[in-house]
Amino acid sequence: MNRNVSRIFAAFFGVLAITLPLFAGDYPLQVARNIMLYMALAITWDMLLRSGQISFGIAGLFGLGAYAAILGVIRAGMPAWLSILFAAVFSGVAAFLIGLLILRLRAMYFSIVTLALGEIFRIIVHNLHDFTGGPEGVVIQQGVIFGGNANKLYWLALVGLAVALAASTWFEKSKIHFALTAIRDNEISAKSSGIDIFRWLLLAFVVTSAIQGFLGGIFVQSYGFATPDTVFSADFTLLPLAMALLGGVYSTTGPVFGALLLGLVSEWLKLKIPYGHLVVYGIIIIIVILFMPQGLKQLVRRDAGKTEGRNA
Amino acid sequence: MIKLRTENLTRRFLGLVAVNKVSFSMDEGEILGIIGPNGAGKTTFINLISGIIMPTEGLIEYKGNDITYVPAHERARMGIARTYQLIHPMENLTLIENVMVGSIFAKGNGLKEARRKAEALCHELGLRGLDRDTSRLTILEIKKMEIARALANEPEVLFLDEVMAGLNADETKDLIATVQRIAMERHLAVGVVEHVMGVIRELTHRVIVLEAGELIAEGKYEEVSKNPRVIEAYLGGGAA
Ligand SMILES: Nc1ncnc2c1ncn2[C@@H]1O[C@H](COP(=O)(O)OP(=O)(O)OP(=O)(O)O)[C@@H](O)[C@H]1O
Ligand SMILES: [Mg+2]
Numbered sequence: 237m238n239r240n241v242s243r244i245f246a247a248f249f250g251v252l253a254i255t256l257p258l259f260a261g262d263y264p265l266q267v268a269r270n271i272m273l274y275m276a277l278a279i280t281w282d283m284l285l286r287s288g289q290i291s292f293g294i295a296g297l298f299g300l301g302a303y304a305a306i307l308g309v310i311r312a313g314m315p316a317w318l319s320i321l322f323a324a325v326f327s328g329v330a331a332f333l334i335g336l337l338i339l340r341l342r343a344m345y346f347s348i349v350t351l352a353l354g355e356i357f358r359i360i361v362h363n364l365h366d367f368t369g370g371p372e373g374v375v376i377q378q379g380v381i382f383g384g385n386a387n388k389l390y391w392l393a394l395v396g397l398a399v400a401l402a403a404s405t406w407f408e409k410s411k412i413h414f415a416l417t418a419i420r421d422n423e424i425s426a427k428s429s430g431i432d433i434f435r436w437l438l439l440a441f442v443v444t445s446a447i448q449g450f451l452g453g454i455f456v457q458s459y460g461f462a463t464p465d466t467v468f469s470a471d472f473t474l475l476p477l478a479m480a481l482l483g484g485v486y487s488t489t490g491p492v493f494g495a496l497l498l499g500l501v502s503e504w505l506k507l508k509i510p511y512g513h514l515v516v517y518g519i520i521i522i523i524v525i526l527f528m529p530q531g532l533k534q535l536v537r538r539d540a541g542k543t544e545g546r547n548a
Numbered sequence: 549m550i551k552l553r554t555e556n557l558t559r560r561f562l563g564l565v566a567v568n569k570v571s572f573s574m575d576e577g578e579i580l581g582i583i584g585p586n587g588a589g590k591t592t593f594i595n596l597i598s599g600i601i602m603p604t605e606g607l608i609e610y611k612g613n614d615i616t617y618v619p620a621h622e623r624a625r626m627g628i629a630r631t632y633q634l635i636h637p638m639e640n641l642t643l644i645e646n647v648m649v650g651s652i653f654a655k656g657n658g659l660k661e662a663r664r665k666a667e668a669l670c671h672e673l674g675l676r677g678l679d680r681d682t683s684r685l686t687i688l689e690i691k692k693m694e695i696a697r698a699l700a701n702e703p704e705v706l707f708l709d710e711v712m713a714g715l716n717a718d719e720t721k722d723l724i725a726t727v728q729r730i731a732m733e734r735h736l737a738v739g740v741v742e743h744v745m746g747v748i749r750e751l752t753h754r755v756i757v758l759e760a761g762e763l764i765a766e767g768k769y770e771e772v773s774k775n776p777r778v779i780e781a782y783l784g785g786g787a788a
Contacts, residue, residue, distance in 0.1 A: 410659070411652050411653075411658075411659060414641070414645065414648065414649050414652055414653070415653065417638060417640050417641055418638050418641065418649050420640065421637075421638035421639055421640050421641070422636040422637075422638055424600060424632070424636060425632070425636040425637075425638060425697070426621075426638075426649070427599075427600065427619075427620040427621045427624065428598060428600070428620060428621075428624055428629065428630060428632075428650075428698075428701075429621075429624060429649040429650040429653055429654055429697065429700070429701065430621050430622075430624035430625045430650060430653035430654030430655075430701060431621055431649070431653045432619075432621045432653075433621070486640070
């Protein structure tokens with residue numbers, strides 16, 4: 237696809253996304269909100285993956301942000317908008333401190349430790365009963381954001397997605413792209429070219445975690461409550477991962493299209509066969525891993541190659 | 549003027565002493581051959597100097613500063629660059645992007661400036677088709693890219709670990725001339741590891757010989773190649 241064509245596409249979808257509430261009803265808006273949330277998470281997961289580090293900790297940092305936001309409102313009386321920013325800072329700072337400890341780990345070791353993080357956070361929240369409300373969770377009694385207005389909640393979710401898209405594009409277009417790709421491809425060569433590996437990994441981990449916390453803040457404000465089992469749900473780790481794998485990893489576009497497709501299909505399946513969508517998720521992950529290691533992007537790429545060939 | 553020197557540099561791997569009390573120095577503008585049989589410790593020696601591994605004992609001094617335990621990426625920024633015997637291209641970056649990396653991170657250049665400099669470097673080395681994936685490069689092109697990647701750091705000291713291996717006679721000749729020109733123009737101190745003695749004879753001003761981690765001889769190639777201990781090392785190593 238040529239650059240201008242993709243620009244026009246992006247502009248079209250941008251306008252469509254912003255104006256959706258003007259012509260769509262509550263149900264489609266609710267679906268769109270959900271898809272945008274997972275899309276944003278898929279993008280952040282991919283951003284860190286570009287360094288070669290596979291995180292299973294999305295739910296952990298998402299849930300941490302969610303609790304930071306809701307407790308910020310309930311315990312500290314923060315206004316809703318501030319609590320969402322607080323969520324981002326809280327998850328970002330947590331990731332910085334944790335990153336100092338775990339970013340020396342690689343491959344499976346890193347993945348397993350991040351998986352454990354989510355579980356540890358969940359257990360802590362579970363047990364700090366007096367402060368966090370324990371297993372029953374906490375509810376925002378009054379002053380929910382935007383008075384629960386569906387259009388405004390939709391736009392709030394869109395802001396969450398826009399932040400993830402902007403950050404991912406920044407990663408792709410700046411020297412961060414070179415740092416992370418070099419680290420993923422070969423750490424020894426990366427060092428010899430002057431790359432301070434630990435520093436760049438820390439940057440990627442903190443930025444992606446802060447956005448995950450931000451999204452957790454948006455999520456919890458939109459629903460007005462949090463329990464450990466909802467905000468630390470494994471879905472927040474697994475679904476974004478499946479979406480990014482389906483669309484194709486190491487870019488912004490892959491997770492975007494993967495999330496769109498999987499989000500819509502699973503919504504449709506949910507109506508047809510309740511819970512059946514989860515089976516489909518599993519099957520898609522297996523098929524993609526076995527037959528399309530580069531995701532849907534692989535099909536598009538092959539196609540683009542043919543077109544170029546024909547024109548030449 | 550001395551650029552780099554080591555004193556009693558030693559690295560053990562469990563019981564094996566891969567580099568054993570090596571003291572040497574390199575001057576600005578000098579091309580130094582580093583030879584020795586397989587497993588003599590040549591690559592390990594370069595790994596120590598470039599900071600890829602840390603020494604068990606000894607001292608490394610660069611431009612008068614002790615850098616013995618300075619991390620590798622900082623040494624790259626200070627001006628020490630190298631290529632790898634086992635090539636390590638970054639396969640998810642194109643040829644030109646591979647060369648840009650050193651310019652961006654070792655020199656702190658912006659992307660535009662880094663691309664401009666990388667293009668000039670590739671041009672200087674005779675590399676074309678700069679937007680190709682590294683999987684599409686010939687051996688000669690990969691070797692040149694590795695040299696370009698190292699030069700992108702704008703080093704003062706450069707180590708080439710068997711860059712000529714796998715090239716045919718014409719390609720080798722071409723690369724020898726290229727390395728000589730680059731070293732001359734930039735007043736580089738270059739350390740060259742090669743198994744082909746013809747290359748060492750033609751390219752280097754001085755040679756050091758390692759055997760089982762120890763420095764056993766030093767001098768001009770013509771002298772060193774007549775040294776009985778060196779002849780013995782090569783025959784004994786079975787790699788004459
Ligand atoms: N990381 C390591 N762990 C254990 N032993 C090592 C390691 N690296 C090198 N060695 C050993 O150190 C010795 C020196 O190896 P080195 O690669 O430096 O030799 P070399 O002179 O470069 O050989 P060649 O000419 O084959 O490249 C060898 O016996 C090797 O097996
Ligand atoms: Mg070697």
